[in-house]
Amino acid sequence: MAERERRITPPYGGVFVARTRVLDGEDIRRAIWRMAHEIIEHNHGLDQVELIGLQTGGVPFAWALAEALEQVDGKRMAVGTIDVAFYRDDIGLRPVLPEAETSIPFDLTGRIVVLVDDVLFTGRTIRAALDALIDYGRPRAVQLAVMVDRGHRELPIRPDFVGKNLPTRRDEMVNATLEGVELGEMAKR
Amino acid sequence: MxxxxxxxxxxxxxxxxxxxxxxxxxxxxxxxxxxxxxxxxxxxxxxxxxxxxxxxxxxxxxxxxxxxxxxxxxxxxxxxxxxxxxxxxxxxxxxxxxxxxxxxxxxxxxxxxxxxxxxxxxxxxxxxxxxHPTQALLDCYTIQTRLGSLEGREVAIVGDIKHSRVARSNVAAFTMLGASVTLVAPPTLLPPSLRGWPVRVTHDLDEVLPKLDVCYLLRIQLERQAEALLPSLREYTAYFGLTARRAELLPPDALIMHPGPVNRGIEIAADVAELPRSVITDQxxxxxxxxxxxxxxxxxxxxxxxxxxxxxxxxxxxxxx
Missing domain, CATH: 3.40.50.1370 (Aspartate/ornithine carbamoyltransferase)
Known part of the structure; x- marks a missing residue:
């Protein structure tokens, strides 16, 4: 969840206060590099693979993955973005961000879609994303790549590619960007 | 909301x-x-x-x-x-x-x-x-997608202003977004008072056409003909209809809009409604x-x-x- 979204989302509506830095920019870069290799290995190349970043936090990671995949495999990947706001099971709790654009510049049908997000938590966002995705076509398979898996799943969803497994308390917050991953809390505004 | x-x-x-x-x-x-x-x-x-x-x-x-x-x-x-x-x-x-x-x-x-x-x-x-607020919203959206924004745009609303909820909603919305609005109508089709309306009023359509970004035509409500507000529909078309000749006076990138349903041949000529800059279907x-x-x-x-x-x-x- 990107900073702006977090700031205007009730009931937190606060600011993120970092306590510890878990990964720095270099760590992130290495993790993405490894995940890129895993994606290629797992899918026997990239012929079938499409990348889609979840708005808003997952999109920079999707672009970073695309860049790493191109360096490893030489194939230039198009990156789709998807906003799941209208598919959530908690509509009304989160703001709908006008800038969170959905754009899928390829046909999903028959392809392997790798969904990319920053942090995997309850799994509800991914559930919504799966619903959204099938409105665009019927992928042959959907895989999930996340920078941070912080646990506390509420749905039977697991990631296929993980940057970092990070045990957390429920009330903690994780801030994951390309510059690093921080663990902290929300403070009231 | x-x-x-x-x-x-x-x-x-x-x-x-x-x-x-x-x-x-x-x-x-x-x-x-x-x-x-x-x-x-x-x-x-x-x-x-x-x-x-x-x-x-x-x-x-x-x-x-x-x-x-x-x-x-x-x-x-x-x-x-x-x-x-x-x-x-x-x-x-x-x-x-x-x-x-x-x-x-x-x-x-x-x-x-x-x-x-x-x-x-x-x-x-x-x-x-x-x-009719959703009409105003869709008009603002249509203009925004075609022209980028309403800021500083010249918009004329032409026709039966007096009986038009579309005109009232649109004047409020267009001016809020920074457009300047001119109302063009015969005196009998203007509200009795325009005090507080942030608009300019004229009875001469030909005069305003060359500087417009948007020419917004209202429907002549034929059922109101009984009220004798217009001498005849032909006369209305002669003075206030967007005929092919008048459409020529508009700048080339100006939009032609109409909330529908259209009375072709009265407020707008049939072939003018078909021009590429007529965005009636977009609306x-x-x-x-x-x-x-x-x-x-x-x-x-x-x-x-x-x-x-x-x-x-x-x-x-x-x-x-």
Missing amino acids: RHLIATSDLDREELESLLALTEKFVEVSSRPIPKVPALRGRTVALMFFEESTRTRLSFETAAKRLSAETVGFSVSSSSVKKGESLRDTAQTIEAMGVDLMVVRHASAGVPRQLQNWVEAGIVNAGDGWHE VRNGVAVRMAVLFAILGSAGDARSTAARSEVVGGESSA
């Missing part, structure tokens, strides 16, 4: 955020399956006390694309015909579990009055000569997305009663990445 009664109730920020939300629903409408589950389980009542085809269909399509249920009636087959009062009709329909009412009525002020009688959200789909298409944005802004927002209840359940548990 709880209700949408008049564009003049909105501030610029609210108006712009509705237009931004519209953008998202334009994308939804362009998908192979143009439907999202956002308002699943919600019920929208389409209460059209005055006949309407396009607005009603547009709202119905919008509600369905958001997965809301729709119920509706038409006056000819409902108990309004049997003399049921407005209040009773509204409360009866609300008792059936309706979350939002889309109301069209021949009398100005009905939607505002319903707010006091029912808990459901109210969207004004046109009340008398008062307002209709954008109408669905704009109405989705309005329905979603009311029913899908945190201010709504039902989602507030849902929120208090989740506050403790749900957190975020």
Whole structure:
């Protein structure tokens, strides 16, 4: 969840206060590099693979993955973005961000879609994303790549590619960007 | 947002955020399956006390694309015909579990009055000569997508201003977004007083055409011919109709707009309505997305009663990445 979204989302509506830095920019870069290799290995190349970043936090990671995949495999990947706001099971709790654009510049049908997000938590966002995705076509398979898996799943969803497994308390917050991953809390505004 | 009664109730920020939300629903409408589950389980009542085809269909399509249920009636087959009062009709329909009412009525002020009688959200789909806010929103959206923005744009609204709720809503919305508006009409079709309207008025269409960015034509309501406000329709067309000759006077990139239904050959010549810069069909298409944005802004927002209840359940548990 990107900073702006977090700031205007009730009931937190606060600011993120970092306590510890878990990964720095270099760590992130290495993790993405490894995940890129895993994606290629797992899918026997990239012929079938499409990348889609979840708005808003997952999109920079999707672009970073695309860049790493191109360096490893030489194939230039198009990156789709998807906003799941209208598919959530908690509509009304989160703001709908006008800038969170959905754009899928390829046909999903028959392809392997790798969904990319920053942090995997309850799994509800991914559930919504799966619903959204099938409105665009019927992928042959959907895989999930996340920078941070912080646990506390509420749905039977697991990631296929993980940057970092990070045990957390429920009330903690994780801030994951390309510059690093921080663990902290929300403070009231 | 709880209700949408008049564009003049909105501030610029609210108006712009509705237009931004519209953008998202334009994308939804362009998908192979143009439907999202956002308002699943919600019920929208389409209460059209005055006949309407396009607005009603547009709202119905919008509600369905958001997965809301729709119920509706038409006056000819409902108990309004049997003399049921407005209040009773509204409360009866609300008792059936309706979350939002889309109301069209021949009398100005009905939607505002319903707010006091029912808990459901109210969207004004046109009340008398008062307002038609979703029309104004879709017009603003159409202009914005074609011209970038309304800031500093020259807009003329031509025709029967006096009886037009579209004119009232659009003057408020266009000027709020920074356009300057000129009203062009014969004196008999202007309101008795224009005090407080942020507009310029002229009776000479040819004079304004060359500097326009948008030429907005209103429908001549043929049923009003009996009131003898115009000597004849031919005379109206001669002075205020957008004929092929007049269309030539417009700058090449100026837009031609009309809220429909069009009286071809009266306020606009048939072939002018077909010009590429006539965006009348865009207006209709954008109408669905704009109405989705309005329905979603009311029913899908945190201010709504039902989602507030849902929120208090989740506050403790749900957190975020």
